[in-house]
Amino acid sequence: MNDFINELQLKIERQENEINFKNGLISILSHDSKELFGTFLWLIEELEQKTISEEDFFKLLPQIKRDARKNLQTIQDSVAWLKTQYGEFNIKPVKIMVLDLFHYLEEKYAAKLKEKNIKFHFKGDHNAFLTSDRLLLEYVLDKIFNNAVKYSLPGQDVYLQELTEGDQVVLSVIDFGTGINEKYLPVIYTYDNPVFLGTAGEKGVGLSLKIVKNFISLLNGNIQIISTENKGTTVSLFLHKFIE
Template identity: 90%
Template sequence: MNDFINELQLKIERLENEINFKNGLISILSHDPKELFGTFLWLIEELEQKTLSEEDFFKLLPQVKRDAQKNLQTIQDSNAWLKTQYGDFKIKPVKIMVMDLFHYLEEKYAAQLNEKNIKFYFKGDHDAFLTSDRLLLEYVLDKIFNNAVKYSFPNQDVYLQATTEGDQVVLSVIDSGTGIDEKYLSTIYNYGSPIFLGTAGEKGVGLSLKIVKNFISLLKGNIQIISAENKGTTVSLFLRKFIE
């Protein structure tokens, strides 16, 4: 009887988490684009009515651009999550060399790394591999690495570390950037948590890590974030070496 109750409680907890996740996603999708387009429409109307000078209009464009980039990222993240909600979605495990993931990030972020003069290194087991869903795993690493670059200062280093522990592979993205204050760390997956700007003014909506946690659950893994303000962040993924 106790086992049945415990199992039922776990199911209720999973359902509550899923409902909270979906409600938060709906809140973000309904608020952010409305705010952006409202601001953009106001700027155009002010310019048309000549209550805003062209000079001031162009001064405001960089901020509008950052808001647009943030909202585009929200839509892309949401679309990635929606693909996992279709009835026929299934994990598609393939053999993935961790070094291939390193080169994927290295190539995708070449421009951003160069812009901040950040060096990206691999350390650990160069022969490490796992069987996992490439689409989900690349998304997860992409978002974690994006944050590492965003919150790193120029001329700092970022690492992808791989260790194999029995039937588990641990992938860690390590930076020495701004870090996260301990009082915010416990609420990082909550929708009420604060949003921080990157070291070059990069803006986010705080959605990516929430989807990352959702995807890690689909991959039957765990995520751990260790961080200290002004000392950097280490995000570790504990993944099964083989997933069915």
């Protein structure tokens, strides 16, 4: 009887988390879209009524561009998550060399790494592998690595570290950047966490980490974030070496 009650409580908790996640996602999309289009419409109307000069209008365009890029990223993240929720989405496990994941990030972020003069290193077994869903795992590492670059200072190092323990593979993205104050760690996956600016003024709504946690759950894995303000952050993924 107790086992049945515990199982029921777990199901209720999972459903509540899923409902909160969806409500938060809708709230973010609604708020950001209204904010962006409202600001843009206001600027156009002000320009038409000549209450703002063309010079001031063009001065504000870089901010509009940054906001539009942020909204586009939010939409792309949402679409990635929606693909896992509707239709016939199934985990598709394939053999993935960990070093290939390193090269994937190295190539995708080549321009940003060069711009900030950040050195990206691999630490671990060059022959290590795991079977996982490539789409979900690459998305997860992409978002974690993006944060590592965003919150690193020019000239710092970032690592992708692999550690295989029996049938578990631990992948860690390690940076030595701005870190996170420990008081914010408990709410990092909620919709109450503050917006942090990157070392080059990059801005995000924090939606990616929420989807990352959701995707890791789909892969039957776990995520751990260890961070110290002004010393850096280590995000570790605990994954099964083999999944079915």
